[in-house]
Amino acid sequence: MPPADASFAVGSFVDHHCHGLVRREVDRAEFELLLNEGSGAGPLGTSAFDSMIGLAVRRWCAPILELPELCDADAYLARRTELGAGEVDRRFLGAAQISDFIVDIGFVPEPISTPNELASLGGGRAHRIVRLEGIGQQLLRDGTPAEAFATAFRDALLESGAVGAKSIAAYRVGLQLAAEKPDDRSLIEALARQAPDDSGAFRIADPVLNSWMAWAAIEVGLPLQFHVGYGDADVDLHRCDPLLLSPFLRSTQEREIPVLLLHNYPFHRQAAYLAQVFDHVFCDLSLAVHNTGALSRRLVAEVLELVPFGKLLYASDAFGLAELYYLGSLLFRRGLDASLTDLVAAGEMGADDARHLVDLVGRRNAYRVYSLDGVVPVSGDRGRA
Numbered sequence: 001m002p003p004a005d006a007s008f009a010v011g012s013f014v015d016h017h018c019h020g021l022v023r024r025e026v027d028r029a030e031f032e033l034l035l036n037e038g039s040g041a042g043p044l045g046t047s048a049f050d051s052m053i054g055l056a057v058r059r060w061c062a063p064i065l066e067l068p069e070l071c072d073a074d075a076y077l078a079r080r081t082e083l084g085a086g087e088v089d090r091r092f093l094g095a096a097q098i099s100d101f102i103v104d105i106g107f108v109p110e111p112i113s114t115p116n117e118l119a120s121l122g123g124g125r126a127h128r129i130v131r132l133e134g135i136g137q138q139l140l141r142d143g144t145p146a147e148a149f150a151t152a153f154r155d156a157l158l159e160s161g162a163v164g165a166k167s168i169a170a171y172r173v174g175l176q177l178a179a180e181k182p183d184d185r186s187l188i189e190a191l192a193r194q195a196p197d198d199s200g201a202f203r204i205a206d207p208v209l210n211s212w213m214a215w216a217a218i219e220v221g222l223p224l225q226f227h228v229g230y231g232d233a234d235v236d237l238h239r240c241d242p243l244l245l246s247p248f249l250r251s252t253q254e255r256e257i258p259v260l261l262l263h264n265y266p267f268h269r270q271a272a273y274l275a276q277v278f279d280h281v282f283c284d285l286s287l288a289v290h291n292t293g294a295l296s297r298r299l300v301a302e303v304l305e306l307v308p309f310g311k312l313l314y315a316s317d318a319f320g321l322a323e324l325y326y327l328g329s330l331l332f333r334r335g336l337d338a339s340l341t342d343l344v345a346a347g348e349m350g351a352d353d354a355r356h357l358v359d360l361v362g363r364r365n366a367y368r369v370y371s372l373d374g375v376v377p378v379s380g381d382r383g384r385a
């Protein structure tokens with residue numbers, strides 16, 4: 001449900017980047033582990049509840065479980081267990097007010113909900129995003145000959161049924177991707193460098209190959225998401241500044257395929273700049289919003305400084321815990337409302353302007369970028385068959 005004092009940020013939103021739910025009961029240690037990007041529950045004697053996101057769970061999630069605001073963490077988790085995972089998931093997914101879940105199906109560290117299960121819990125529609133590295137690694141594992149790799153890769157993208165592709169180059173080689181598509185010879189040489197681990201699995205972390213796959217997605221015409229900035233300890237954050245993508249963005253702009261910069265924190269101002277200067281670039285704040293809790297309203301204000309309103313999208317980047325789908329939506333709406341209410345009160349924008357911005361950011365930009373079914377492109381849209 002929207003915040004009780006919401007003025008503008010109302011109605012259903014599209015969540016353009018999220019993952020599946022862990023659908024089993026979790027104990028306190030597991031809950032804390034899933035709450036943020038840290039790798040340990042209570043590292044060195046601390047608690048994930050002692051943070052802005054911990055406060056946000058106690059402040060905003062407790063009432064959904066019929067608990068008083070800011071109840072203590074143990075009471076919260078006891079009530080969660082009492083209700084059971086199924087009921088907890090239904091409550092938070094329903095309260096998130098999401099019409100469309102665009103789900104990254106490439107991160108499955110344990111059994112999680114399918115996109116359809118997630119969407120049915122939330123009363124919305126499911127759409128899928130495929131990971132470029134996942135496709136490439138599967139082709140290598142299948143023993144695809146190097147000469148057949150390019151065609152097989154494109155076919156796999158086209159046959160995936162996904163509304164977009166995602167690159168995790170940031171996790172593998174950083175974002176300094178090639179400004180030109182690597183040629184066939186470079187591709188074949190790069191494929192020859194790949195070697196499986198003991199289980200036979202491949203892990204593509206090769207500047208040529210990661211670049212080639214990003215270019216392949218653009219050529220196929222799929223909207224291309226990039227992990228940018230904030231992530232877990234596997235990411236070298238200094239290689240995830242989206243400004244490193246500038247040469248790639250400059251040389252792909254004329255293709256007019258949307259490139260979506262995900263997360264971005266603490267580079268959200270850089271991402272907003274790129275969204276302004278490159279026609280095909282879009283950005284979001286996703287998990288930075290729920291991780292910064294009530295202070296996320298500052299992030300929302302900062303991204304709004306430069307980003308054209310037609311270039312910002314909503315995403316939760318929720319994974320695992322039902323609370324995160326709800327908190328992402330609630331806190332992003334509260335952040336938007338805080339900025340818009342101030343601007344309208346100051347006479348810097350009209351109420352209709354504020355509602356128009358919310359319509360773009362919460363829904364219409366995602367409909368347009370991903371050509372979601374049942375949506376008539378607005379006038380001036382490029383459209384995509």
Ligand SMILES: [Zn+2]
Pocket residue numbers: 017018019104317
């Ligand atoms: Zn994600």
